[in-house]
Every structure is written in structure tokens, then in C-alpha cells.
Amino acid sequence: MYLHGTSRVNEAGQLVIGGTEAAELAKRFGTPLYVYDEALIRQTIRAYKAAFEKSGLRYDIAYASKAFCTMAMCRLVADEGLSIDVVSGGEMYTALKANFPPERIHFHGNNKTPDEIEQALEAGIGLFVVDSFHELQLLGALATEKGLVADIELRLSPGVEVHTHEYISTGQEDSKFGFSIAKGTARQAVEQALQTKGVRLVGIHCHIGSQIFETEGFKTAVARMAEFYVMSQRELGAADLSILNVGGGFGIRYTAEDDPLEPVAYIDAITEAVKAEFTRLGTEYPEVAIEPGRSIVGPAGTTLYTIGSTKDIPGVRKYVSVDGGMADNPRPALYQAVYEAMIANRADEEPTELVSIAGKACESGDMLIWDVKLPTVQAGDILAVSCTGAYNYSMASNYNRMVRPAVVFVQEGEADVVVKRETKDDLIKGDVIPARFLDGVYSK
Numbered sequence: 547m548y549l550h551g552t553s554r555v556n557e558a559g560q561l562v563i564g565g566t567e568a569a570e571l572a573k574r575f576g577t578p579l580y581v582y583d584e585a586l587i588r589q590t591i592r593a594y595k596a597a598f599e600k601s602g603l604r605y606d607i608a609y610a611s612k613a614f615c616t617m618a619m620c621r622l623v624a625d626e627g628l629s630i631d632v633v634s635g636g637e638m639y640t641a642l643k644a645n646f647p648p649e650r651i652h653f654h655g656n657n658k659t660p661d662e663i664e665q666a667l668e669a670g671i672g673l674f675v676v677d678s679f680h681e682l683q684l685l686g687a688l689a690t691e692k693g694l695v696a697d698i699e700l701r702l703s704p705g706v707e708v709h710t711h712e713y714i715s716t717g718q719e720d721s722k723f724g725f726s727i728a729k730g731t732a733r734q735a736v737e738q739a740l741q742t743k744g745v746r747l748v749g750i751h752c753h754i755g756s757q758i759f760e761t762e763g764f765k766t767a768v769a770r771m772a773e774f775y776v777m778s779q780r781e782l783g784a785a786d787l788s789i790l791n792v793g794g795g796f797g798i799r800y801t802a803e804d805d806p807l808e809p810v811a812y813i814d815a816i817t818e819a820v821k822a823e824f825t826r827l828g829t830e831y832p833e834v835a836i837e838p839g840r841s842i843v844g845p846a847g848t849t850l851y852t853i854g855s856t857k858d859i860p861g862v863r864k865y866v867s868v869d870g871g872m873a874d875n876p877r878p879a880l881y882q883a884v885y886e887a888m889i890a891n892r893a894d895e896e897p898t899e900l901v902s903i904a905g906k907a908c909e910s911g912d913m914l915i916w917d918v919k920l921p922t923v924q925a926g927d928i929l930a931v932s933c934t935g936a937y938n939y940s941m942a943s944n945y946n947r948m949v950r951p952a953v954v955f956v957q958e959g960e961a962d963v964v965v966k967r968e969t970k971d972d973l974i975k976g977d978v979i980p981a982r983f984l985d986g987v988y989s990k
């Protein structure tokens with residue numbers, strides 16, 4: 547298993563994360579357990595900032611909170627000086643409750659509801675990324691009603707196809723997101739935005755997809771967006787335009803086969819492309835904005851499970867079952883995502899056996915890893931699955947009425963619970979038995 551951040555194997559053969567043995571964390575907090583290496587999160591954020599500083603361009607980094615949204619994470623992001631991107635009233639509420647400065651919150655989403663827009667306007671959210679004509683009209687009307695002017699970016703689709711899973715590719719023409727540059731709707735959106743009371747067009751935005759390993763797609767997107775930006779200023783009179791937002795999507799190493807670039811390489815490619823394009827077009831450089839999610843939290847997360855039953859089908863495969871699965875990590879089932887794992891309490895032992903890791907949900911597709919080499923496992927061993935920090939906790943469910951695991955942040959030998967493990971009472975807290983069901987139901 548690739549060891550990210552502060553993860554290492556100590557002399558006692560134990561996996562250690564953030565200065566604490568993983569098996570000790572499992573004992574203290576129970577399993578399944580999401581463990582986050584806080585130092586690695588901060589280090590990645592600082593690497594993005596340093597790469598931009600080097601470029602000399604004005605910049606804004608918004609953490610895409612959909613990857614992992616909790617109050618502690620929002621606090622950390624605020625402390626590191628980033629902005630934050632939210633895509634729902636729930637994410638916005640979490641950030642606001644964590645005292646995230648509202649002016650540094652960016653509100654995304656292809657179907658923001660009137661309630662969510664009102665909530666955002668009342669909270670003083672700094673930026674709306676507008677995704678449709680419907681939203682433009684709704685936001686303009688609601689802002690005007692309140693005597694406000696909302697700063698907006700328009701989400702455009704630059705028609706860039708990238709090599710990633712089709713469910714996480716977003717910049718292509720055939721997408722539910724954004725106004726198409728090629729089809730002319732982006733131009734109409736700028737024209738309409740400039741005539742809409744209650745909004746001020748400050749930027750254009752695109753996001754070409756997620757888990758992208760090369761820089762070509764970003765460079766193409768920058769070139770198309772730059773042309774459009776300058777056209778909007780010169781031909782359409784978009785005088786307040788000053789931000790070019792190229793979204794997130796920077797790839798990470800889930801397995802040894804993955805070969806992502808360092809954050810700095812993506813930023814260098816983007817900032818160099820911005821400079822080249824804007825110089826060619828003869829216009830002042832814009833502020834460059836990005837929205838990384840996965841790359842900030844993905845490698846920092848490890849999920850710990852306790853191994854239970856095994857089933858050996860001679861000549862076929864050996865199934866090793868853990869006490870979690872698709873409820874805490876739906877990504878293998880959804881995207882055929884591949885993960886690596888190790889036995890945390892015997893991390894120095896040679897992997898000798900090829901096994902497959904099964905979850906405990908009542909579902910054949912609940913497989914966390916097909917074919918991973920481990921030392922011979924025993925019930926009670928702690929399995930560590932690496933690189934589970936992005937879109938795992940945030941996409942977790944209560945399928946089969948499983949409780950969501952706790953989340954701990956570890957650093958320098960300290961471990962803090964940032965999300966408590968759900969209880970069985972949490973599972974039924976919204977349940978209501980209609981009074982008419984109770985009348986004599988057991989007496990019939």
C-alpha cells in the first residue's frame with residue numbers, strides 16, 4: 547500500500563498515521579473509522595498556495611467541500627485562508643455554523659432552490675456560480691427584492707473531454723452543467739447577466755472533470771475560456787469581469803499504478819497557460835481561481851475496518867469480510883474505483899495471499915477491493931484502506947441501517963474526534979409511526 551503523508555510502519559510492525567498506531571485508533575474509537583492526516587491536508591493546501599505565489603498572478607483557491615464537508619474541515623480551511631465551494635444549503639449551513647467567513651463562500655449547483663438562494667443572500671455569501679438561465683432570473687429577482695447585488699460567475703462548458711470515469715467528467719458538451727461556449731448559450735448568458743438587475747458578472751467558470759492526471763485538458767480549457775473572457779469584455783461590455791475560474795479535478799494516487807502530478811505541476815500549467823493566452827490576446831491577467839476537493843483531502847484519509855469472517859472458495863477466490871463496505875465507501879460500486887489496503891497491526895509482514903475484501907451489506911456488489919495481496923488474515927485484524935479521504939464520508943449512507951463511522955483528525959500523536967459515530971438512535975430519530983398504526987395493531 548502506498549503510504550501517504552505521515553503514514554509509516556514503525557519498528558513494532560504497526561501502521562502509524564499522524565503519530566498514532568492505527569490499531570490503537572481502532573481500539574479507542576471503534577471501526578469502521580475514517581482517519582485524517584491533518585498535516586497532509588495542510589501541506590497540500592500550502593503547496594497550492596506556494597505554486598500560485600510563485601506565478602505572481604492574483605488567485606483564489608476554494609476548497610470543494612463536497613469532497614469532505616464537516617465543521618472541523620471548514621474551520622481548517624478557513625484557518626488556512628482558502629475560500630470554500632458549497633453546492634447545497636446543507637454544505638452552506640455547515641460552513642456558516644463553523645463560522646466560515648460568508649464572503650469567502652462560493653455557492654455552486656445546477657439547480658439551486660429559491661430557499662437556498664434566499665439563505666445564501668441573507669448570509670452574505672460572496673459568490674454565486676450561476677448554472678442556468680432559470681437561476682440567473684431567480685437570483686436577480688430575489689437579490690433585487692432584498693436591495694442586494696450578488697456577485698456571480700457563469701458556469702460554462704468549454705467542450706473539453708478528459709480521460710476519467712464518465713460519471714465524473716463534466717466539461718463536455720453533453721452535460722447537465724453549464725452554458726455551452728460552442729453552442730452560443732454562454733454568450734447569451736453573458737448578455738442576459740449584463741441586463742439582469744441584482745447581479746454583477748465578475749467571472750467565468752468551468753470544471754472539466756475529476757481525477758484528471760494530465761494538464762492538456764486544463765490548458766485547452768484555459769485557451770477557450772480566455773478567448774471567451776476577452777470576447778465578453780470587448781464585444782459584450784462585461785466591464786466587471788476579472789476572474790477566470792478553472793475548477794478542480796486534480797488527480798491523486800489511489801494505487802501504485804496511478805501516477806498523478808504534484809499540485810504545483812497543475813498550477814504551473816494553468817498559470818502559464820493563462821499568462822500566454824492573455825498576453826496573446828493583449829489583455830490584463832485575470833485573477834485565477836481553482837476549486838480542488840479530492841486532491842486536498844483524498845490522500846489524507848484512511849479507513850480502518852475490523853476483519854470478521856472469511857470464505858475460501860478453492861480455485862475461485864477468498865472473500866475477506868470487514869465491518870463496513872459500500873455504506874462508508876460507495877466508490878468501488880459506483881465508479882469501479884480501485885483501492886489498496888494493508889493489515890495495520892501486522893504491517894511489516896510479507897503479503898502472501900491474494901484475497902478480495904467484501905463489505906457487510908446485503909448486496910453482492912458490496913466489494914471494497916477485488917484482488918489484494920495481504921498476509922494471511924485473522925478475524926480481529928485491522929484492515930487499513932488508504933486514500934479514502936475524498937467522497938467517502940461525504941457519500942456515505944445508512945444503507946442496511948448501518949451507522950456512519952466516526953471521523954478523527956490525527957496529528958503529532960494526538961487524535962481528535964471531528965464527527966461522532968452515529969448511534970442506532972440517530973437511525974430512527976426521524977422515523978414516525980402514524981398514530982393509526984398503533985391502534986390495536988398487535989391485538990389483531
Ligand SMILES: Cc1ncc(COP(=O)(O)O)c(C=O)c1O
Pocket residue numbers: 610613631654716753755756757793794795796837838839840841
Ligand atoms: C464545479 C466543481 N468544482 C470542483 C470540484 C472538485 O473536484 P475535485 O474533487 O476533483 O478536485 C467538482 C467536482 O468534480 C465540481 O463539480
Ligand SMILES: N[C@@H](CCCC[NH3+])C(=O)O
Pocket residue numbers: 612714716756877881936937941
Ligand atoms: N463523487 C465523485 C466525484 C464527483 C465530483 C464532483 N463533481 C467521486 O467520488 O469520484
